[in-house]
Amino acid sequence: MKPSTELRIGRVRGAVPRALLPALVRTRTALAWSQVKVRDDAREQMRFVLEHTRPDADLDAAARAYVERQAWRGELRWHLDLVTDQRVExxxxxxxARDRGRGVVLSHMHHGQFEGAMASIGRRGVQLHAMGDPxxxxxDAPGWMQQHAKVAQSQGAVPxxxxxxxEAMLGILGDGGVLTIASDVPGRTPMRFLGRELIGSFGAVRLAVATGAQVVAMTSELHDGPLPVVRLHEPLDPVDFPSAQKLLETLLATHEPPIVRWPELYDIPTSHWSLPAATPTAQENDG
Incomplete structure:
Protein backbone atom coordinates (compact mmCIF):
# COMPACT_ATOMS: atom_id res chain seq x y z
CA MET A 1 0.00 0.00 0.00
CA LYS A 2 1.45 3.34 -1.04
CA PRO A 3 1.91 5.97 1.69
CA SER A 4 -0.68 8.72 1.63
CA THR A 5 0.09 12.14 0.24
CA GLU A 6 0.14 13.48 3.79
CA LEU A 7 2.75 10.91 4.80
CA ARG A 8 4.90 11.70 1.78
CA ILE A 9 4.71 15.42 2.54
CA GLY A 10 5.46 14.68 6.18
CA ARG A 11 8.64 12.87 5.24
CA VAL A 12 9.73 15.92 3.28
CA ARG A 13 8.98 18.08 6.32
CA GLY A 14 11.10 15.72 8.40
CA ALA A 15 14.04 16.42 6.09
CA VAL A 16 13.98 20.17 6.81
CA PRO A 17 17.26 21.03 8.61
CA ARG A 18 16.62 21.75 12.26
CA ALA A 19 18.29 25.15 11.92
CA LEU A 20 15.48 26.20 9.57
CA LEU A 21 12.63 25.00 11.79
CA PRO A 22 12.20 28.27 13.77
CA ALA A 23 11.79 30.29 10.56
CA LEU A 24 9.38 27.72 9.15
CA VAL A 25 7.29 27.81 12.34
CA ARG A 26 7.24 31.62 12.34
CA THR A 27 5.95 31.60 8.77
CA ARG A 28 3.30 28.98 9.50
CA THR A 29 2.22 30.88 12.62
CA ALA A 30 1.85 34.17 10.73
CA LEU A 31 -0.19 32.53 7.99
CA ALA A 32 -2.44 30.74 10.47
CA TRP A 33 -2.93 33.83 12.66
CA SER A 34 -4.05 35.82 9.63
CA GLN A 35 -7.18 33.65 9.44
CA VAL A 36 -10.15 34.80 11.50
CA LYS A 37 -11.35 31.26 12.25
CA VAL A 38 -7.92 30.26 13.55
CA ARG A 39 -7.72 33.29 15.84
CA ASP A 40 -11.26 32.71 17.13
CA ASP A 41 -10.59 29.04 17.84
CA ALA A 42 -7.29 29.79 19.56
CA ARG A 43 -8.99 32.34 21.82
CA GLU A 44 -11.70 29.80 22.65
CA GLN A 45 -9.12 27.17 23.59
CA MET A 46 -7.13 29.54 25.78
CA ARG A 47 -10.26 31.00 27.36
CA PHE A 48 -11.25 27.49 28.43
CA VAL A 49 -7.95 27.12 30.32
CA LEU A 50 -7.51 30.65 31.65
CA GLU A 51 -10.96 32.14 32.21
CA HIS A 52 -11.21 30.93 35.83
CA THR A 53 -7.54 30.27 36.61
CA ARG A 54 -5.79 33.40 35.29
CA PRO A 55 -8.59 35.86 34.52
CA ASP A 56 -6.11 38.73 34.12
CA ALA A 57 -4.08 36.91 31.45
CA ASP A 58 -3.66 38.50 28.04
CA LEU A 59 -5.94 36.20 26.04
CA ASP A 60 -4.68 37.39 22.65
CA ALA A 61 -1.07 36.77 23.64
CA ALA A 62 -1.95 33.31 24.91
CA ALA A 63 -3.90 32.56 21.72
CA ARG A 64 -1.00 33.65 19.52
CA ALA A 65 1.38 31.48 21.57
CA TYR A 66 -1.06 28.58 21.18
CA VAL A 67 -1.09 28.93 17.38
CA GLU A 68 2.71 29.00 17.37
CA ARG A 69 2.87 25.92 19.56
CA GLN A 70 0.47 24.08 17.25
CA ALA A 71 2.83 24.88 14.39
CA TRP A 72 5.73 23.49 16.40
CA ARG A 73 3.67 20.39 17.23
CA GLY A 74 2.97 19.83 13.56
CA GLU A 75 6.65 20.05 12.61
CA LEU A 76 8.27 18.24 15.52
CA ARG A 77 6.29 15.04 15.05
CA TRP A 78 8.15 14.54 11.75
CA HIS A 79 11.57 15.05 13.38
CA LEU A 80 11.91 11.79 15.27
CA ASP A 81 15.42 12.50 16.52
CA LEU A 82 14.30 15.74 18.15
CA VAL A 83 10.88 14.95 19.58
CA THR A 84 12.04 11.70 21.20
CA ASP A 85 14.91 13.39 23.02
CA GLN A 86 13.10 15.75 25.36
CA ARG A 87 14.75 16.45 28.69
CA VAL A 88 13.21 14.32 31.44
CA GLU A 89 13.23 15.55 35.03
CA ALA A 97 7.59 3.36 41.67
CA ARG A 98 8.31 0.71 39.03
CA ASP A 99 10.83 -1.06 41.25
CA ARG A 100 8.20 -1.62 43.93
CA GLY A 101 6.79 -4.26 41.60
CA ARG A 102 3.13 -3.27 41.95
CA GLY A 103 2.82 -1.67 38.54
CA VAL A 104 2.67 2.04 37.66
CA VAL A 105 -0.09 4.11 36.12
CA LEU A 106 1.70 6.91 34.26
CA SER A 107 -0.96 9.62 34.02
CA HIS A 108 -0.61 12.31 31.38
CA MET A 109 -2.78 14.89 29.68
CA HIS A 110 -2.71 16.10 26.09
CA HIS A 111 -0.23 18.77 27.13
CA GLY A 112 3.22 19.21 25.67
CA GLN A 113 4.61 16.95 22.95
CA PHE A 114 3.26 13.98 24.86
CA GLU A 115 3.89 11.25 22.29
CA GLY A 116 7.52 12.33 22.18
CA ALA A 117 7.56 12.48 25.98
CA MET A 118 6.67 8.78 26.11
CA ALA A 119 9.46 7.98 23.65
CA SER A 120 11.88 10.16 25.62
CA ILE A 121 11.17 8.07 28.71
CA GLY A 122 11.57 4.89 26.66
CA ARG A 123 14.92 6.19 25.40
CA ARG A 124 16.03 6.16 29.04
CA GLY A 125 15.32 2.48 29.45
CA VAL A 126 11.74 2.36 30.75
CA GLN A 127 9.39 0.23 28.71
CA LEU A 128 5.89 1.70 28.57
CA HIS A 129 2.57 0.16 27.63
CA ALA A 130 0.87 3.06 25.87
CA MET A 131 -2.91 3.27 25.87
CA GLY A 132 -4.27 4.60 22.61
CA ASP A 133 -7.22 4.86 20.26
CA PRO A 134 -7.47 1.92 17.80
CA ASP A 140 -6.12 4.42 6.52
CA ALA A 141 -5.66 6.75 9.50
CA PRO A 142 -4.63 10.33 8.67
CA GLY A 143 -0.91 10.68 8.13
CA TRP A 144 -0.37 12.87 11.18
CA MET A 145 -2.13 10.27 13.33
CA GLN A 146 0.02 7.45 11.99
CA GLN A 147 3.12 9.54 12.67
CA HIS A 148 1.87 10.30 16.18
CA ALA A 149 1.68 6.54 16.86
CA LYS A 150 5.08 5.98 15.26
CA VAL A 151 6.69 8.53 17.54
CA ALA A 152 5.10 7.07 20.68
CA GLN A 153 6.26 3.55 19.80
CA SER A 154 9.68 4.48 18.46
CA GLN A 155 11.53 3.64 21.68
CA GLY A 156 9.86 0.32 22.41
CA ALA A 157 6.50 1.31 23.85
CA VAL A 158 3.91 -1.45 23.52
CA PRO A 159 0.58 -0.18 22.15
CA GLU A 167 -8.66 -7.16 32.12
CA ALA A 168 -5.74 -6.45 29.76
CA MET A 169 -4.87 -3.27 31.64
CA LEU A 170 -5.16 -4.97 35.01
CA GLY A 171 -2.87 -7.70 33.72
CA ILE A 172 -0.16 -5.23 32.70
CA LEU A 173 -0.22 -3.57 36.11
CA GLY A 174 -0.44 -6.90 37.90
CA ASP A 175 2.74 -7.97 36.14
CA GLY A 176 4.50 -4.83 37.37
CA GLY A 177 4.33 -2.95 34.06
CA VAL A 178 4.08 0.78 33.41
CA LEU A 179 0.81 1.73 31.73
CA THR A 180 0.46 5.24 30.29
CA ILE A 181 -3.07 6.57 30.21
CA ALA A 182 -4.48 10.01 29.44
CA SER A 183 -6.47 11.51 32.29
CA ASP A 184 -8.25 14.05 30.09
CA VAL A 185 -10.40 11.77 27.96
CA PRO A 186 -14.20 11.55 27.73
CA GLY A 187 -15.79 9.85 30.70
CA ARG A 188 -18.70 10.05 33.12
CA THR A 189 -17.06 11.33 36.30
CA PRO A 190 -17.84 14.84 37.59
CA MET A 191 -14.69 16.65 38.67
CA ARG A 192 -13.35 20.13 39.19
CA PHE A 193 -10.48 21.19 36.97
CA LEU A 194 -9.26 24.54 35.64
CA GLY A 195 -11.76 26.24 37.93
CA ARG A 196 -14.64 24.51 36.14
CA GLU A 197 -17.09 21.74 36.86
CA LEU A 198 -16.33 19.18 34.17
CA ILE A 199 -17.01 15.59 33.21
CA GLY A 200 -13.89 13.47 32.75
CA SER A 201 -12.46 10.00 33.21
CA PHE A 202 -11.85 8.10 36.43
CA GLY A 203 -9.84 5.45 34.54
CA ALA A 204 -6.31 6.04 35.82
CA VAL A 205 -7.40 6.19 39.44
CA ARG A 206 -9.76 3.24 39.13
CA LEU A 207 -6.99 1.05 37.75
CA ALA A 208 -4.57 2.13 40.46
CA VAL A 209 -7.02 1.46 43.27
CA ALA A 210 -7.97 -1.93 41.81
CA THR A 211 -4.37 -3.12 41.57
CA GLY A 212 -2.49 -1.15 44.21
CA ALA A 213 -0.35 0.38 41.47
CA GLN A 214 1.48 3.63 42.08
CA VAL A 215 0.34 6.68 40.12
CA VAL A 216 2.98 8.96 38.59
CA ALA A 217 1.91 12.17 36.87
CA MET A 218 3.78 13.18 33.71
CA THR A 219 3.60 16.91 32.93
CA SER A 220 5.34 19.25 30.49
CA GLU A 221 7.01 22.63 30.86
CA LEU A 222 8.39 25.09 28.33
CA HIS A 223 11.74 26.68 29.04
CA ASP A 224 14.48 27.46 26.51
CA GLY A 225 14.00 26.22 22.95
CA PRO A 226 11.10 24.57 21.17
CA LEU A 227 11.15 21.23 23.00
CA PRO A 228 9.11 20.88 26.18
CA VAL A 229 10.73 19.52 29.33
CA VAL A 230 9.07 16.39 30.71
CA ARG A 231 8.54 16.26 34.45
CA LEU A 232 7.73 13.07 36.35
CA HIS A 233 6.24 13.71 39.77
CA GLU A 234 6.51 11.81 43.04
CA PRO A 235 4.44 8.61 43.09
CA LEU A 236 0.98 8.63 44.61
CA ASP A 237 0.15 5.43 46.48
CA PRO A 238 -3.57 4.57 46.67
CA VAL A 239 -3.15 3.28 50.23
CA ASP A 240 -2.16 6.77 51.37
CA PHE A 241 -5.56 8.21 50.43
CA PRO A 242 -8.83 7.81 52.33
CA SER A 243 -10.77 7.41 49.10
CA ALA A 244 -10.36 7.13 45.35
CA GLN A 245 -11.91 10.59 45.08
CA LYS A 246 -9.11 12.12 47.16
CA LEU A 247 -6.54 10.39 44.98
CA LEU A 248 -8.24 11.80 41.88
CA GLU A 249 -8.27 15.31 43.35
CA THR A 250 -4.56 15.10 44.18
CA LEU A 251 -3.74 13.83 40.70
CA LEU A 252 -5.70 16.65 39.06
CA ALA A 253 -4.01 19.16 41.37
CA THR A 254 -0.65 17.88 40.11
CA HIS A 255 -1.60 18.22 36.45
CA GLU A 256 -3.26 21.63 36.69
CA PRO A 257 -0.39 24.07 37.51
CA PRO A 258 1.75 23.29 34.43
CA ILE A 259 -1.30 23.56 32.18
CA VAL A 260 -2.21 26.93 33.65
CA ARG A 261 1.40 28.13 33.49
CA TRP A 262 1.90 26.98 29.87
CA PRO A 263 -1.62 26.86 28.40
CA GLU A 264 -0.28 27.07 24.85
CA LEU A 265 1.07 23.52 25.25
CA TYR A 266 -2.44 22.08 25.68
CA ASP A 267 -3.59 20.49 22.43
CA ILE A 268 -7.22 21.48 21.74
CA PRO A 269 -8.25 21.50 25.43
CA THR A 270 -11.98 21.89 24.78
CA SER A 271 -12.01 18.53 22.99
CA HIS A 272 -10.93 16.56 26.06
CA TRP A 273 -13.69 17.43 28.51
CA SER A 274 -17.47 17.47 28.67
CA LEU A 275 -19.56 20.03 30.49
CA PRO A 276 -22.19 18.87 32.98
CA ALA A 277 -25.75 18.98 31.74
CA ALA A 278 -27.44 22.25 32.60
CA THR A 279 -29.56 22.17 35.72
CA PRO A 280 -33.25 22.61 34.78
CA THR A 281 -34.81 25.86 35.86
CA ALA A 282 -37.75 25.89 38.26
CA GLN A 283 -40.11 26.51 35.36
CA GLU A 284 -38.68 23.53 33.47
CA ASN A 285 -38.99 21.37 36.58
CA ASP A 286 -42.64 22.37 36.86
CA GLY A 287 -43.26 21.29 33.29
Missing part, protein backbone atom coordinates in the same frame (compact mmCIF):
# COMPACT_ATOMS: atom_id res chain seq x y z
CA UNK A 90 12.23 13.30 37.93
CA UNK A 91 12.93 9.97 36.23
CA UNK A 92 13.95 8.65 39.64
CA UNK A 93 10.32 8.89 40.78
CA UNK A 94 9.13 6.63 37.99
CA UNK A 95 11.97 4.18 38.54
CA UNK A 96 11.28 4.00 42.28
CA UNK A 135 -7.60 4.42 14.92
CA UNK A 136 -3.95 5.25 15.54
CA UNK A 137 -2.86 1.90 14.14
CA UNK A 138 -5.08 1.60 11.09
CA UNK A 139 -3.44 1.97 7.65
CA UNK A 160 -2.49 -1.05 24.20
CA UNK A 161 -5.72 -0.33 22.39
CA UNK A 162 -8.53 1.21 24.41
CA UNK A 163 -10.72 -1.61 23.12
CA UNK A 164 -8.50 -4.21 24.81
CA UNK A 165 -10.67 -4.15 27.91
CA UNK A 166 -10.04 -3.65 31.60
Missing amino acids: GLEHLLA RLLTP VLSTAGT
Whole structure:
Protein backbone atom coordinates (compact mmCIF):
# COMPACT_ATOMS: atom_id res chain seq x y z
CA MET A 1 0.00 0.00 0.00
CA LYS A 2 1.45 3.34 -1.04
CA PRO A 3 1.91 5.97 1.69
CA SER A 4 -0.68 8.72 1.63
CA THR A 5 0.09 12.14 0.24
CA GLU A 6 0.14 13.48 3.79
CA LEU A 7 2.75 10.91 4.80
CA ARG A 8 4.90 11.70 1.78
CA ILE A 9 4.71 15.42 2.54
CA GLY A 10 5.46 14.68 6.18
CA ARG A 11 8.64 12.87 5.24
CA VAL A 12 9.73 15.92 3.28
CA ARG A 13 8.98 18.08 6.32
CA GLY A 14 11.10 15.72 8.40
CA ALA A 15 14.04 16.42 6.09
CA VAL A 16 13.98 20.17 6.81
CA PRO A 17 17.26 21.03 8.61
CA ARG A 18 16.62 21.75 12.26
CA ALA A 19 18.29 25.15 11.92
CA LEU A 20 15.48 26.20 9.57
CA LEU A 21 12.63 25.00 11.79
CA PRO A 22 12.20 28.27 13.77
CA ALA A 23 11.79 30.29 10.56
CA LEU A 24 9.38 27.72 9.15
CA VAL A 25 7.29 27.81 12.34
CA ARG A 26 7.24 31.62 12.34
CA THR A 27 5.95 31.60 8.77
CA ARG A 28 3.30 28.98 9.50
CA THR A 29 2.22 30.88 12.62
CA ALA A 30 1.85 34.17 10.73
CA LEU A 31 -0.19 32.53 7.99
CA ALA A 32 -2.44 30.74 10.47
CA TRP A 33 -2.93 33.83 12.66
CA SER A 34 -4.05 35.82 9.63
CA GLN A 35 -7.18 33.65 9.44
CA VAL A 36 -10.15 34.80 11.50
CA LYS A 37 -11.35 31.26 12.25
CA VAL A 38 -7.92 30.26 13.55
CA ARG A 39 -7.72 33.29 15.84
CA ASP A 40 -11.26 32.71 17.13
CA ASP A 41 -10.59 29.04 17.84
CA ALA A 42 -7.29 29.79 19.56
CA ARG A 43 -8.99 32.34 21.82
CA GLU A 44 -11.70 29.80 22.65
CA GLN A 45 -9.12 27.17 23.59
CA MET A 46 -7.13 29.54 25.78
CA ARG A 47 -10.26 31.00 27.36
CA PHE A 48 -11.25 27.49 28.43
CA VAL A 49 -7.95 27.12 30.32
CA LEU A 50 -7.51 30.65 31.65
CA GLU A 51 -10.96 32.14 32.21
CA HIS A 52 -11.21 30.93 35.83
CA THR A 53 -7.54 30.27 36.61
CA ARG A 54 -5.79 33.40 35.29
CA PRO A 55 -8.59 35.86 34.52
CA ASP A 56 -6.11 38.73 34.12
CA ALA A 57 -4.08 36.91 31.45
CA ASP A 58 -3.66 38.50 28.04
CA LEU A 59 -5.94 36.20 26.04
CA ASP A 60 -4.68 37.39 22.65
CA ALA A 61 -1.07 36.77 23.64
CA ALA A 62 -1.95 33.31 24.91
CA ALA A 63 -3.90 32.56 21.72
CA ARG A 64 -1.00 33.65 19.52
CA ALA A 65 1.38 31.48 21.57
CA TYR A 66 -1.06 28.58 21.18
CA VAL A 67 -1.09 28.93 17.38
CA GLU A 68 2.71 29.00 17.37
CA ARG A 69 2.87 25.92 19.56
CA GLN A 70 0.47 24.08 17.25
CA ALA A 71 2.83 24.88 14.39
CA TRP A 72 5.73 23.49 16.40
CA ARG A 73 3.67 20.39 17.23
CA GLY A 74 2.97 19.83 13.56
CA GLU A 75 6.65 20.05 12.61
CA LEU A 76 8.27 18.24 15.52
CA ARG A 77 6.29 15.04 15.05
CA TRP A 78 8.15 14.54 11.75
CA HIS A 79 11.57 15.05 13.38
CA LEU A 80 11.91 11.79 15.27
CA ASP A 81 15.42 12.50 16.52
CA LEU A 82 14.30 15.74 18.15
CA VAL A 83 10.88 14.95 19.58
CA THR A 84 12.04 11.70 21.20
CA ASP A 85 14.91 13.39 23.02
CA GLN A 86 13.10 15.75 25.36
CA ARG A 87 14.75 16.45 28.69
CA VAL A 88 13.21 14.32 31.44
CA GLU A 89 13.23 15.55 35.03
CA GLY A 90 12.23 13.30 37.93
CA LEU A 91 12.93 9.97 36.23
CA GLU A 92 13.95 8.65 39.64
CA HIS A 93 10.32 8.89 40.78
CA LEU A 94 9.13 6.63 37.99
CA LEU A 95 11.97 4.18 38.54
CA ALA A 96 11.28 4.00 42.28
CA ALA A 97 7.59 3.36 41.67
CA ARG A 98 8.31 0.71 39.03
CA ASP A 99 10.83 -1.06 41.25
CA ARG A 100 8.20 -1.62 43.93
CA GLY A 101 6.79 -4.26 41.60
CA ARG A 102 3.13 -3.27 41.95
CA GLY A 103 2.82 -1.67 38.54
CA VAL A 104 2.67 2.04 37.66
CA VAL A 105 -0.09 4.11 36.12
CA LEU A 106 1.70 6.91 34.26
CA SER A 107 -0.96 9.62 34.02
CA HIS A 108 -0.61 12.31 31.38
CA MET A 109 -2.78 14.89 29.68
CA HIS A 110 -2.71 16.10 26.09
CA HIS A 111 -0.23 18.77 27.13
CA GLY A 112 3.22 19.21 25.67
CA GLN A 113 4.61 16.95 22.95
CA PHE A 114 3.26 13.98 24.86
CA GLU A 115 3.89 11.25 22.29
CA GLY A 116 7.52 12.33 22.18
CA ALA A 117 7.56 12.48 25.98
CA MET A 118 6.67 8.78 26.11
CA ALA A 119 9.46 7.98 23.65
CA SER A 120 11.88 10.16 25.62
CA ILE A 121 11.17 8.07 28.71
CA GLY A 122 11.57 4.89 26.66
CA ARG A 123 14.92 6.19 25.40
CA ARG A 124 16.03 6.16 29.04
CA GLY A 125 15.32 2.48 29.45
CA VAL A 126 11.74 2.36 30.75
CA GLN A 127 9.39 0.23 28.71
CA LEU A 128 5.89 1.70 28.57
CA HIS A 129 2.57 0.16 27.63
CA ALA A 130 0.87 3.06 25.87
CA MET A 131 -2.91 3.27 25.87
CA GLY A 132 -4.27 4.60 22.61
CA ASP A 133 -7.22 4.86 20.26
CA PRO A 134 -7.47 1.92 17.80
CA ARG A 135 -7.60 4.42 14.92
CA LEU A 136 -3.95 5.25 15.54
CA LEU A 137 -2.86 1.90 14.14
CA THR A 138 -5.08 1.60 11.09
CA PRO A 139 -3.44 1.97 7.65
CA ASP A 140 -6.12 4.42 6.52
CA ALA A 141 -5.66 6.75 9.50
CA PRO A 142 -4.63 10.33 8.67
CA GLY A 143 -0.91 10.68 8.13
CA TRP A 144 -0.37 12.87 11.18
CA MET A 145 -2.13 10.27 13.33
CA GLN A 146 0.02 7.45 11.99
CA GLN A 147 3.12 9.54 12.67
CA HIS A 148 1.87 10.30 16.18
CA ALA A 149 1.68 6.54 16.86
CA LYS A 150 5.08 5.98 15.26
CA VAL A 151 6.69 8.53 17.54
CA ALA A 152 5.10 7.07 20.68
CA GLN A 153 6.26 3.55 19.80
CA SER A 154 9.68 4.48 18.46
CA GLN A 155 11.53 3.64 21.68
CA GLY A 156 9.86 0.32 22.41
CA ALA A 157 6.50 1.31 23.85
CA VAL A 158 3.91 -1.45 23.52
CA PRO A 159 0.58 -0.18 22.15
CA VAL A 160 -2.49 -1.05 24.20
CA LEU A 161 -5.72 -0.33 22.39
CA SER A 162 -8.53 1.21 24.41
CA THR A 163 -10.72 -1.61 23.12
CA ALA A 164 -8.50 -4.21 24.81
CA GLY A 165 -10.67 -4.15 27.91
CA THR A 166 -10.04 -3.65 31.60
CA GLU A 167 -8.66 -7.16 32.12
CA ALA A 168 -5.74 -6.45 29.76
CA MET A 169 -4.87 -3.27 31.64
CA LEU A 170 -5.16 -4.97 35.01
CA GLY A 171 -2.87 -7.70 33.72
CA ILE A 172 -0.16 -5.23 32.70
CA LEU A 173 -0.22 -3.57 36.11
CA GLY A 174 -0.44 -6.90 37.90
CA ASP A 175 2.74 -7.97 36.14
CA GLY A 176 4.50 -4.83 37.37
CA GLY A 177 4.33 -2.95 34.06
CA VAL A 178 4.08 0.78 33.41
CA LEU A 179 0.81 1.73 31.73
CA THR A 180 0.46 5.24 30.29
CA ILE A 181 -3.07 6.57 30.21
CA ALA A 182 -4.48 10.01 29.44
CA SER A 183 -6.47 11.51 32.29
CA ASP A 184 -8.25 14.05 30.09
CA VAL A 185 -10.40 11.77 27.96
CA PRO A 186 -14.20 11.55 27.73
CA GLY A 187 -15.79 9.85 30.70
CA ARG A 188 -18.70 10.05 33.12
CA THR A 189 -17.06 11.33 36.30
CA PRO A 190 -17.84 14.84 37.59
CA MET A 191 -14.69 16.65 38.67
CA ARG A 192 -13.35 20.13 39.19
CA PHE A 193 -10.48 21.19 36.97
CA LEU A 194 -9.26 24.54 35.64
CA GLY A 195 -11.76 26.24 37.93
CA ARG A 196 -14.64 24.51 36.14
CA GLU A 197 -17.09 21.74 36.86
CA LEU A 198 -16.33 19.18 34.17
CA ILE A 199 -17.01 15.59 33.21
CA GLY A 200 -13.89 13.47 32.75
CA SER A 201 -12.46 10.00 33.21
CA PHE A 202 -11.85 8.10 36.43
CA GLY A 203 -9.84 5.45 34.54
CA ALA A 204 -6.31 6.04 35.82
CA VAL A 205 -7.40 6.19 39.44
CA ARG A 206 -9.76 3.24 39.13
CA LEU A 207 -6.99 1.05 37.75
CA ALA A 208 -4.57 2.13 40.46
CA VAL A 209 -7.02 1.46 43.27
CA ALA A 210 -7.97 -1.93 41.81
CA THR A 211 -4.37 -3.12 41.57
CA GLY A 212 -2.49 -1.15 44.21
CA ALA A 213 -0.35 0.38 41.47
CA GLN A 214 1.48 3.63 42.08
CA VAL A 215 0.34 6.68 40.12
CA VAL A 216 2.98 8.96 38.59
CA ALA A 217 1.91 12.17 36.87
CA MET A 218 3.78 13.18 33.71
CA THR A 219 3.60 16.91 32.93
CA SER A 220 5.34 19.25 30.49
CA GLU A 221 7.01 22.63 30.86
CA LEU A 222 8.39 25.09 28.33
CA HIS A 223 11.74 26.68 29.04
CA ASP A 224 14.48 27.46 26.51
CA GLY A 225 14.00 26.22 22.95
CA PRO A 226 11.10 24.57 21.17
CA LEU A 227 11.15 21.23 23.00
CA PRO A 228 9.11 20.88 26.18
CA VAL A 229 10.73 19.52 29.33
CA VAL A 230 9.07 16.39 30.71
CA ARG A 231 8.54 16.26 34.45
CA LEU A 232 7.73 13.07 36.35
CA HIS A 233 6.24 13.71 39.77
CA GLU A 234 6.51 11.81 43.04
CA PRO A 235 4.44 8.61 43.09
CA LEU A 236 0.98 8.63 44.61
CA ASP A 237 0.15 5.43 46.48
CA PRO A 238 -3.57 4.57 46.67
CA VAL A 239 -3.15 3.28 50.23
CA ASP A 240 -2.16 6.77 51.37
CA PHE A 241 -5.56 8.21 50.43
CA PRO A 242 -8.83 7.81 52.33
CA SER A 243 -10.77 7.41 49.10
CA ALA A 244 -10.36 7.13 45.35
CA GLN A 245 -11.91 10.59 45.08
CA LYS A 246 -9.11 12.12 47.16
CA LEU A 247 -6.54 10.39 44.98
CA LEU A 248 -8.24 11.80 41.88
CA GLU A 249 -8.27 15.31 43.35
CA THR A 250 -4.56 15.10 44.18
CA LEU A 251 -3.74 13.83 40.70
CA LEU A 252 -5.70 16.65 39.06
CA ALA A 253 -4.01 19.16 41.37
CA THR A 254 -0.65 17.88 40.11
CA HIS A 255 -1.60 18.22 36.45
CA GLU A 256 -3.26 21.63 36.69
CA PRO A 257 -0.39 24.07 37.51
CA PRO A 258 1.75 23.29 34.43
CA ILE A 259 -1.30 23.56 32.18
CA VAL A 260 -2.21 26.93 33.65
CA ARG A 261 1.40 28.13 33.49
CA TRP A 262 1.90 26.98 29.87
CA PRO A 263 -1.62 26.86 28.40
CA GLU A 264 -0.28 27.07 24.85
CA LEU A 265 1.07 23.52 25.25
CA TYR A 266 -2.44 22.08 25.68
CA ASP A 267 -3.59 20.49 22.43
CA ILE A 268 -7.22 21.48 21.74
CA PRO A 269 -8.25 21.50 25.43
CA THR A 270 -11.98 21.89 24.78
CA SER A 271 -12.01 18.53 22.99
CA HIS A 272 -10.93 16.56 26.06
CA TRP A 273 -13.69 17.43 28.51
CA SER A 274 -17.47 17.47 28.67
CA LEU A 275 -19.56 20.03 30.49
CA PRO A 276 -22.19 18.87 32.98
CA ALA A 277 -25.75 18.98 31.74
CA ALA A 278 -27.44 22.25 32.60
CA THR A 279 -29.56 22.17 35.72
CA PRO A 280 -33.25 22.61 34.78
CA THR A 281 -34.81 25.86 35.86
CA ALA A 282 -37.75 25.89 38.26
CA GLN A 283 -40.11 26.51 35.36
CA GLU A 284 -38.68 23.53 33.47
CA ASN A 285 -38.99 21.37 36.58
CA ASP A 286 -42.64 22.37 36.86
CA GLY A 287 -43.26 21.29 33.29
